[in-house]
Amino acid sequence: MKLNLNIQPLNTWINTGKQPLLIAGPCSAETEDQLVATAHLLAKTGKVTALRAGIWKPRTRPGEFEGIGSIGLKWLDRAKQETGLPTAIEVATGKHVEEALKAGVDILWVGARSTVNPFTVQEIADALKGVDIPVMVKNPVNPDLSLWIGALERINGAGITKLAAIHRGFSSFEKSAFRNEPMWDMAIALKTQVPDLPIINDPSHICGNRDLLPYVAQKALDLDMQGLMIESHIDPSVAWTDAKQQVTPSALAELIDRLTLRKADVGSKELSSKLDELRNQIDKIDDSIFQKMAERMKVVEKIGTYKKDNGVTILQVNRWDEILQKRTAYARALNLHTDFAEKLLELMHAESIRKQTEIMSAGQAEGQAQEKLTHA
Ligand SMILES: C=C(O[C@@H]1C=C(C(=O)O)C=C[C@H]1O)C(=O)O
Numbered sequence: 072m073k074l075n076l077n078i079q080p081l082n083t084w085i086n087t088g089k090q091p092l093l094i095a096g097p098c099s100a101e102t103e104d105q106l107v108a109t110a111h112l113l114a115k116t117g118k119v120t121a122l123r124a125g126i127w128k129p130r131t132r133p134g135e136f137e138g139i140g141s142i143g144l145k146w147l148d149r150a151k152q153e154t155g156l157p158t159a160i161e162v163a164t165g166k167h168v169e170e171a172l173k174a175g176v177d178i179l180w181v182g183a184r185s186t187v188n189p190f191t192v193q194e195i196a197d198a199l200k201g202v203d204i205p206v207m208v209k210n211p212v213n214p215d216l217s218l219w220i221g222a223l224e225r226i227n228g229a230g231i232t233k234l235a236a237i238h239r240g241f242s243s244f245e246k247s248a249f250r251n252e253p254m255w256d257m258a259i260a261l262k263t264q265v266p267d268l269p270i271i272n273d274p275s276h277i278c279g280n281r282d283l284l285p286y287v288a289q290k291a292l293d294l295d296m297q298g299l300m301i302e303s304h305i306d307p308s309v310a311w312t313d314a315k316q317q318v319t320p321s322a323l324a325e326l327i328d329r330l331t332l333r334k335a336d337v338g339s340k341e342l343s344s345k346l347d348e349l350r351n352q353i354d355k356i357d358d359s360i361f362q363k364m365a366e367r368m369k370v371v372e373k374i375g376t377y378k379k380d381n382g383v384t385i386l387q388v389n390r391w392d393e394i395l396q397k398r399t400a401y402a403r404a405l406n407l408h409t410d411f412a413e414k415l416l417e418l419m420h421a422e423s424i425r426k427q428t429e430i431m432s433a434g435q436a437e438g439q440a441q442e443k444l445t446h447a
Pocket residue numbers: 371374385386387388390391394419420423424
C-alpha cells in the first residue's frame with residue numbers, strides 16, 4: 072500500500088550536485104577548534120554537501136558526555152560562515168528545535184531514540200509548525216516500520232515538506248559484526264510504501280567501526296538510497312564519543328572516491344529492452360512458481376482433511392525435519408543459498424499449518440455455533 076506524504080523533491084532543498092550526497096561531520100561538537108577545523112578539512116575535500124555535529128547527545132547510560140549544548144550552536148554557525156557548508160543537527164525536544172532555529176541551523180533530524188516515542192515526535196512536530204526547514208527522521212531503535220512512518224507523518228503533518236528518512240540500523244539483542252543491524256528490508260519496505268521519500272543511509276551507526284563503512288555505504292547506494300551521513304572527526308583517536316566509527320576527513324574522501332555510483336534510471340533504449348527481455352523471463356518463472364505453490368496447497372488441503380477424519384495432529388515434526396534436510400541439500404546442489412531455502416520452506420510450512428488449522432477448525436466452529444443454537 073502506497074502512502075501519500077506531501078514531500079518536495081530532494082533537489083529543491085539540498086544541493087544534490089555532489090555525488091553521492093554526503094552529510095559529514097563529527098559525532099559530537101567537542102570544542103570550537105575541533106568543530107571548525109574538522110569543517111574546514113571536510114569542505115576542502117569538495118565532497119561534502121552539509122556539515123553535521125551532535126550538540127545534544129542522547130546517551131544510553133548516565134554519566135557519559137551528553138553533548139556540549141547550546142554553546143556548540145555558535146561554533147557550528149562559525150563553521151558554516153567560514154566554509155559555506157549548510158549545517159545539520161539532531162533535535163530531541165521542542166526547546167532544541169527553538170534554539171536550533173534561532174541559531175540558523177539549516178537541517179534538523181529526529182534521532183532513533185526520539186522516533187520510538189510518539190509524544191517526543193509530536194512535541195518536535197508542534198515546535199516546527201509554521202517553519203520551513205528540512206527535517207530528516209532516523210529509523211526507530213527497534214525494527215518497527217509503523218513507528219518510522221508514524222514519525223514521518225507527524226513531522227509532515229506539521230507542514231514540513233522538505234522531508235527525508237535516515238536509515239541508521241536497528242538494535243538487536245544478538246551480537247553481530249554491526250553495531251546496529253542494517254535490516255535492509257525495512258528501508259526497502261519504507262521506499263516501497265513512500266516512493267517519493269528520500270532515504271539517507273547512516274553507515275557510521277550501522278557499522279559501529281570504521282572498517283565496515285565502505286561495504287555498508289556501497290550497499291546503500293546500490294539499494295538506491297539518496298545519500299550518506301558519515302561521521303568524520305579531525306582526530307578520531309581522541310574523539311569524546313563514538314571514536315571507533317569516525318574517520319578523518321581525508322579517509323572519508325578516499326572512501327567516497329572508492330564507491331561505485333550506479334544509476335536507478337534504466338535510461339537508454341538498448342539497456343531497457345535487454346532488461347525487459349530478462350524481466351519477461353522472470354515474470355514467466357514467477358508465474359510457474361505460484362502455480363506450483365497452489366498445486367502444493369491443494370495437496371496440503373487433502374492431507375488436512377485426511378488428518379481431520381483420522382484424528383491426526385497437524386504438525387508432524389519428523390516429516391517436517393525430513394523435508395528441511397532434503398530440500399536444503401537439494402537447494403545447495405542447485406546453488407541456492409541455504410538461508411534462502413530455509414526461509415522459503417519455513418514460509419511454506421507456516422502457510423501449510425495455517426491452511427490445515429482452518430480445515431480442522433471449520434467443523435469445530437460450525438459445531439460450536441450449532442451447540443450455542445441448541446442451548447439458546
Ligand atoms: C502437510 C503436512 O503437515 C505439516 C506440513 C508439512 C508440509 O507442508 O510439508 C509437513 C509436515 C507437517 O508439519 C504433512 O503432515 O505432511
